[in-house]
Amino acid sequence: MRVNAAALRPVTASLLAGLLVLGAAQPAAAAPRRAEQWYLDELRIAQAHKLSTGQGVIVAVVDSGVDANHPDLKGQVLAGGRSDGGSGDGRADAQGHGTHMAGIIAATNASPDGVDGIAPGAKILPIRLDASADDAPYDEVTVSRGIRMAVDGGAKVINVSLGKPSAVTPEEVSAIQYALERDVVVVVAAGNTAKGSVKVEAPASVPGVIAVTGTTRGGSFWSGSVQGPEAVVAAPGDDIYNAGRNKGYGWGDGTSDSTAIVSGVAALIRSKYPNLDAANVINRIIRTARDAGPAGRDPQYGFGLIDPVTALSANVPPVSANPLLDPAAAANPAPTRTADAAEEFDVTQHGDRGGPTDQQVMVVVIGIAVVLVLLLGLAVFLIWNRRRYRREAALAADLPDDLLDQVATDGYAPPGAGYAPPPGYPAPPGYAPPSGYAPPSGYAPPSGYAPQPPGYGPPGGGPSAPPGRDNRS
CATH class of the missing domain: 1.20.5 (Single alpha-helices involved in coiled-coils or other helix-helix interfaces)
Incomplete structure (x- = not known):
């Protein structure tokens, strides 16, 4: 089959235009590293952000400082302080640990290779400890002072992604009480076995704080996490990708990362329900956690896996005191919604109309x-x-015009002089032989033919016309 190339040009142009429109209108490709943040999908953070982004909440990060110039944290980091007495306001981080925690909590995915935080609307208050070395030793004095500085700086959630295996000190207990009495939620890492810990570390073991253990993809308990009766909730802590040192990115493994996730969820709740006090924020977190492991509170998961969407949407009865300080309530608080009920969450009932x-x-x-x-x-x-x-x-x-001119508009003219019809055709009307016409030479009439003389009639004895009939033609 022969294809008319010229006829295909408009179709080709239309298809090309359609592809150009498709390429121009298509949204920018997702950040290449977004797929690394598996925990965001497992926790349904995109759905949680339809309810809250943490807007208006300050989260203190008591750690190695926070790099305020990281592309995904620009504009998110407030001027904090240094609890070790050094100069500066906490907006620098030579180690990268504090920046990683801050990114998990409030990264905004602002760079081409950006990452998302649990509460991108929240602000970070960095309280820098003595972290001049990559692995600075834990100092309960500077940590306790840092918690007090965070409270005084206006934080409503304090993230402490560090600890020590030794016993709790009076300074730590006093600092935690100082925060809880001033309506602040304190979230602390339970600890990692890689550092030699075999039980929940201090200050996570202080009553009243949310002590966080770690899980893997799919919600299994992470083998690198410590466990103990002080465990409150569990959150992802294995292969957590987010911001890092030198304005870069990296993975983290540990209950430090799990703690930052829970701090982000606490910020989402405090933003969604600004009238809730710290006790009811804690109560909402533990009552909506997805029970895992043995029924009720257990040493690995505590009250269960953190569930941001249910924590933001469930109807939770209020409490008058921190449930983690009430032995009866802390032992096994009645869950408000089951895991199956959480799946039926309808976002149209909670501010955002879904769609x-x-x-x-x-x-x-x-x-x-x-x-x-x-x-x-x-x-x-x-x-x-x-x-x-x-x-x-x-x-x-x-x-050609000369041929078109020969075509008569009202029929053809009679034949001219000398015209004779072809043999077997009758003569046209009014035709007479030309004058002087004679039969062709050698012509003889047919045998028996005789010209009829004038007055010729039928031979005698022939049949006569019927009576009353005239034989004249």
């Missing part, structure tokens, strides 16, 4: 644009093809 995501809307818009472009291209092609056909037909009918 399609921005990406879904963009896909629909792209599809409509492509269809319109293709229809427009088809219409242009049909119009162009019709005009081409008419031009070709006109060219095919373009006869």
Whole structure:
């Protein structure tokens, strides 16, 4: 089959235009490292962000400092302080540990290779400890002072992603009480076995704080996490990708990362329910956790796996005191919603009307644009093809003028003089032989033929006409 290349040009142009529209309207590709943040999907953080982003909440990070110039933390880091008495305000981090925690909590995914935080609307208050070395020893004095500085700096959530295997000191207990009495939620890492710990470390073992253990993908208990009766909730702590030192990114393994995730969830709750005090924020977290391991509170998961969406949406009865300080309530608080009920969460009942995501809307818009472009291209092609056909037909009918002039508009004229019809054709009306016409030479009439004389009639004895009938023609 022969293809008319010229006829295909409009269709090709239409398809190309459609592809160009598709390429131009398509949203920017997701950050290459977003897939590394598996825990965001497991915790349904995108759904949680329909309810809260942590807007208006200050989260203190008592750690090695926070790099305020990290591309995913710019504008998120407030001027904090240094509890070791050194100069500066906490917005620098030679070690990278504090920056990693801050990224897990409040990263904004602002750079091309950016990452997302649990509460990107929250602000970070960095309280820097003596972290001049990569692995500075834990100092309960500077940590306790840092907790007090965080409270005085306006933090509503304090993240302490560090600890020590020794016993709790009076300074630590006093600092925790100082925070709890001033309506602050304190979240502390339970500890890692890699550092030689075999039980929940201090200050996570101080009553009233949320002591966090670690889990892996799928919610299994992480083997690198310590366990103990002080455990309150569990959160992802294995292969946690987020911000790091030198404005870069990296993975973290440990209950430090788990703690930062829970601190982010606490910020989401405090933003969603600004009238809740710290006791009820803690109560909401433990009552909506997904029970795992043995029924009720256990040494590995505590009250269960952290569940941000349910914590933001469930109807939780209020409490008058911190449930972690009430032995009866802390032993086994009645869950408000089961794990199956949490799956039935309807976002339309909680401020955001649900509906399609921005990406879904963009896909629909792209599809409509492509269809319109293709229809427009088809219409242009049909119009162009019709005009081409008419031009070709006109060219095919373009006869010479001298031939067109010979065609009579009202019929043909009679034949001229000397015309004789072909043999077997009758003579045209009014035709007479030319004057002087004679039969051709050698012509003889047929045998028995005789010309009829004038007055010729039928031979005698022939049949006569019927009576009353005239034989005249």
